[in-house]
Amino acid sequence: MQKTILIPGGAGYIGSHTAYLMQKLGYKIIILDKFIHNQKFDHNWATVIKADFADKNILEQIFTENNIEAVMHFAAFIEVGESVKKPKDFYENNVIKTLNLLDTMLKYNVKKFVFSSSCAVYGNPIKLPLDENHPTNPISPYGKNKLIVEFALQDYFNAYNLQYVSLRYFNAAGALPTIGLGEQHNPETHIIPLILRAIKNKKIFKIFGSNYNTPDKTCIRDYIHVLDIAQAHVLALKYLENTARSNIFNLGTGHGYSVKEMVEHAQKICKQELLIENCDARAGDVDILVANYNKAKENLGWEPKFSSLDNILQSALEWENRIK
Ligand SMILES: NC(=O)c1ccc[n+]([C@@H]2O[C@H](COP(=O)([O-])OP(=O)(O)OC[C@H]3O[C@@H](n4cnc5c(N)ncnc54)[C@H](O)[C@@H]3O)[C@@H](O)[C@H]2O)c1
Structure with missing residues (x-):
């Protein structure tokens, strides 16, 4: 039977790109x-089952009828702010269902x-760039969900x-x-689609917080192209196949851009000005998040290849123009 990868959440943003690379292999x-x-x-290179990944009957059927080599698990509620308002939903979807899986x-x-x-x-960085040994002190239920699953994974590896x-x-x-x-x-909360849509529709783009401890006072993030993330999954599977180990790796570029820098780049690429409103900072947003990805480089042979800001913005713009 053909080797099969089960991908809960594979119709989502990162899961779909990863699924695409895996089927190519x-x-x-x-x-x-x-x-x-x-x-x-609507892609014919994957079998799509529209169901909750906690549906026991469906899971049983999938595992019985296929030769599952690995599970790549993307399904989760992802919005940090929502996780503060609805922790119960987040613990159920992101933790309990994952343990069932x-x-x-x-x-x-x-x-x-x-x-x-x-x-x-990681929570609030004590030292930048963040490496995997940085203390983990998540400040949102969402971050805690992820860390709890990591703890469970450690224990399941040791015991089973x-x-x-x-x-x-x-x-x-x-x-x-x-x-x-x-x-x-839906709703979209990520900065790049929001900037591009604001430019296109001549709507106001809200900058949340202009008193951060950064050179231009807006917060700085490390943007990693989704194709680089997908490629890391390919290498992660190789790692699992070729070693008897388990591991944790950061995926980032080691370089951060502020919100203002992102706005400027987007304006240049779209050749249009953006209307901006400066709003209060959101609770839980830290000043700077930038990765040290040396561990992934050394262990997986992974490096970001597609993550220049131009490439990120150009591809996102082309996508936005296609879906409208
Ligand atoms: N987007 C980012 O920048 C980012 C950063 C860090 C981590 N992540 C993590 O990566 C993963 C994928 O993120 P994304 O941006 O592709 O999100 P996404 O929302 O586009 O994809 C997640 C998919 O999971 C599905 N899903 C959620 N709960 C489900 C359930 N109970 N049963 C079946 N399907 C369910 C959704 O329908 C969605 O298609 C998530 O686990 C997220 O926490 C994302």
Whole structure:
């Protein structure tokens, strides 16, 4: 039977790009996703099952009928602010359902897992750039969800030899417009689509916070192209296949851009001015998040290749123009 990768959340932004790369390598792809954004996904290179990834019957059927080599798990609620308002929903979707998924994997003796973690596990940086040994003090329920799953993974590896790679993404950005893949969050809270839509529709773009401890007073983030993240999953699976180890890796570029710098670049690329409103800072937003990715480089042979700001913005712009 063909080697199959099960991808909960594979119809989402990062999962769909990863699914695309994995099928190109010859794997059969099963996407299990309940389409919380009502997003479009009409690609024939994956089997798509529209369901909750906690649906036991569906999981049992998938594991019984396929030769599952690994699970790459993207399904989660992702909005940090919402997690503060609705922690119960977030713990249920992001933690409890993930533990159920791991238990089904154990039942069917599937022991390779790649997990979408986040730089939100670190909380307020004590030292920059952030490496994986930086203390983890998440300040949102969302960040805590990710860290709890990482702790569970450590214990499941030690006790049951369920091998994992946890990838702590910084800010995913960019798209693969020619393949028909890009960001489709609803509501959209990510800066690049919001800037591009504001420029296009001549709407106001809100900058949250202009008193951060950064050179231009707006906060700084590390933007990593979604294709670089997808490529890291390919290498993470190789790592699981070629070693008996489990590990945690940051995925970022090591370089940060402020909100103002992002606005300036976007204006240049779109050749249009943006209307700006300066608003209060949002609770929980830290000044600077920038990754040290040396560990992924040394262990996975991974380096960001597509993450220049021009490439990120150009591909995101092309995607925005296609979906409208
Ligand atoms: N986007 C980023 O910058 C970023 C940064 C760090 C970590 N992450 C993590 O990466 C993963 C993917 O993020 P994304 O930006 O692609 O998000 P996304 O919302 O586009 O994709 C997540 C997908 O999971 C699905 N989903 C959620 N709960 C589900 C459930 N119970 N059953 C079935 N499907 C369910 C959604 O329908 C969606 O298609 C998430 O785990 C997120 O926490 C994202």
